[in-house]
Amino acid sequence: MDRRTFSRRLLTGLAALPLWNLAYGRNRNLSRPKVIIIGAGLAGAAAARTLADEGFELQVLEAGSRVGGRIHTFRGWGVNLELGANWVHNTAHPDNQIDEQLRQLGVAMKKTNYYRFQLFDGEGQKVNHLQALLFSMKLQNKIQRAWPELAGTEDSLSIRQVFDHVASDSGLSPTQQAMLRFNREAYAQTLAASLSDASAGHYLGADMGEALGKDQLVLGGYDTLVNHLLQGVPVQLHTEVREIRQQGQQVEVLAGNDVFEADFSIVTVPLSILQNGRIQFSPGLSEEKARALSRLRLGLFNKVAMRFTEKFWSGNPDFLVLQNGRSEHNSILLNHHHYSGQPILIAMPVADAAHWVEEQDEETIQRSWQEILHKAYPHREIEFRDIAVTRWQANPFSRGSYSFVPVGATASDFAAIAEPMGRIHFAGEATIAAFHGTVHGAYLSGVREAERVIKG
Numbered sequence: 065m066d067r068r069t070f071s072r073r074l075l076t077g078l079a080a081l082p083l084w085n086l087a088y089g090r091n092r093n094l095s096r097p098k099v100i101i102i103g104a105g106l107a108g109a110a111a112a113r114t115l116a117d118e119g120f121e122l123q124v125l126e127a128g129s130r131v132g133g134r135i136h137t138f139r140g141w142g143v144n145l146e147l148g149a150n151w152v153h154n155t156a157h158p159d160n161q162i163d164e165q166l167r168q169l170g171v172a173m174k175k176t177n178y179y180r181f182q183l184f185d186g187e188g189q190k191v192n193h194l195q196a197l198l199f200s201m202k203l204q205n206k207i208q209r210a211w212p213e214l215a216g217t218e219d220s221l222s223i224r225q226v227f228d229h230v231a232s233d234s235g236l237s238p239t240q241q242a243m244l245r246f247n248r249e250a251y252a253q254t255l256a257a258s259l260s261d262a263s264a265g266h267y268l269g270a271d272m273g274e275a276l277g278k279d280q281l282v283l284g285g286y287d288t289l290v291n292h293l294l295q296g297v298p299v300q301l302h303t304e305v306r307e308i309r310q311q312g313q314q315v316e317v318l319a320g321n322d323v324f325e326a327d328f329s330i331v332t333v334p335l336s337i338l339q340n341g342r343i344q345f346s347p348g349l350s351e352e353k354a355r356a357l358s359r360l361r362l363g364l365f366n367k368v369a370m371r372f373t374e375k376f377w378s379g380n381p382d383f384l385v386l387q388n389g390r391s392e393h394n395s396i397l398l399n400h401h402h403y404s405g406q407p408i409l410i411a412m413p414v415a416d417a418a419h420w421v422e423e424q425d426e427e428t429i430q431r432s433w434q435e436i437l438h439k440a441y442p443h444r445e446i447e448f449r450d451i452a453v454t455r456w457q458a459n460p461f462s463r464g465s466y467s468f469v470p471v472g473a474t475a476s477d478f479a480a481i482a483e484p485m486g487r488i489h490f491a492g493e494a495t496i497a498a499f500h501g502t503v504h505g506a507y508l509s510g511v512r513e514a515e516r517v518i519k520g
């Protein structure tokens with residue numbers, strides 16, 4: 065090798081080396097750079113794994129009593145029930161490695177077919193499946209055709225306004241009403257938000273149909289991934305961070321009476337925790353970040369898991385859709401029997417219906433579902449064995465389910481939240497525009513910030 069090639073290789077090699085590595089290499093007595101990660105959800109776990117593999121010293125501080133955050137596997141009924149995230153979405157996307165990682169960990173998954181649903185109308189009558197599918201396809205077509213024209217005239221439209229433009233509720237038969245409501249609800253559910261709040265400009269450009277077609281339902285325990293990523297990483301539970309200060313080249317993190325010091329910190333707490341000022345920053349948040357925080361919103365999606373003494377519903381579709389009078393955000397049930405063979409249905413209320421669930425006790429919720437189920441299956445014995453209800457809004461360390469883009473906000477708001485402030489970095493599902501509100505979004509954001517730290 066000639067001298068020039070050698071020095072060029074040396075220079076390229078040095079450019080790729082992080083600065084801390086140079087200093088550490090010169091003086092072995094120097095301590096390894098330390099990073100404090102705030103939050104042990106998937107973003108925190110992904111950041112921790114990436115940094116641990118590069119030899120950084122780590123401390124993860126978690127406010128709650130378990131790791132995983134909005135990934136929460138419940139094993140109480142002898143089956144893995146996911147009370148937070150359950151699907152791996154967008155598995156066809158090349159950046160999404162979550163299903164591959166789960167497969168390598170031996171975690172069972174099963175593909176979801178969103179077209180395999182059984183829809184009932186408001187009078188408890190089964191809707192012809194083919195008719196319902198055709199209705200949905202026509203509606204999607206109408207929206208796609210209407211959208212470019214509407215987008216040109218108005219940039220502050222909600223998705224609901226676009227739906228209303230192409231399909232009105234008035235004069236519909238119970239069957240048509242059920243089909244229209246189902247379409248609106250399915251859309252609202254992916255966003256954990258009422259369509260009246262969600263930005264048409266942000267979402268209607270994306271091809272939701274194609275993305276949804278490739279989803280896998282995780283059956284073998286989503287938390288396996290979190291635990292795997294955090295292997296060997298020190299995690300301190302019950303440690304709510306209240307203040308983060310940058311002092312010169314150091315970061316101080318305050319939790320209760322404890323002060324933790326590090327070279328960097330990565331904050332991965334949910335959007336709502338940043339919005340409500342539960343964590344104080346010094347210096348304060350930039351104007352741009354504060355503006356973005358005031359514009360984005362955390363939606364609400366809860367789960368009502370119901371276990372019966374035996375399966376009373378006929379067929380084995382992926383979903384049952386049962387209209388209920390109170391809200392159009394509370395009719396889609398995941399038929400867990402299709403996946404696990406257990407007589408379990410999981411209701412997935414969003415928006416107003418999810419808020420309703422937060423305010424009721426288990427008995428009231430059970431009674432309400434008993435009535436709805438009885439209407440569709442009047443001749444079957446419906447006997448509840450257990451009920452498990454999530455209340456993600458009441459959870460002090462999430463205060464909601466996942467972020468969405470309301471009317472008036474844009475994708476650039478996610479980037480503003482992600483922007484580092486000196487040695488303080490930001491990750492989490494609400495910091496990644498392309499995949500906000502998802503597990504793979506959280507994962508990628510954690511890796512992104514860890515790599516920023518590594519580059520120094």
Ligand SMILES: Cc1cc2nc3c(=O)[nH]c(=O)nc-3n(C[C@H](O)[C@H](O)[C@H](O)COP(=O)(O)OP(=O)(O)OC[C@H]3O[C@@H](n4cnc5c(N)ncnc54)[C@H](O)[C@@H]3O)c2cc1C
Pocket residue numbers: 102103104105106107108125126127128131132133134135147148149150151152153303304305306332333334337342343365366367456461462464465466491492493494500501502503504506
């Ligand atoms: C009901 C529900 C269903 C969902 N379904 C899906 C799905 O099917 N597929 C999908 O891809 N995504 C789904 N999601 C979204 C997905 O779960 C999240 O996007 C992802 O898990 C968020 O990870 P995160 O690390 O960004 O945040 P989190 O998991 O919320 O982690 C943040 C952590 O920070 C902790 N924390 C908060 N405040 C503090 C503090 N002050 N100090 C220290 N720690 C703190 C929290 O306790 C938490 O553990 C769902 C979410 C919910 C709630």
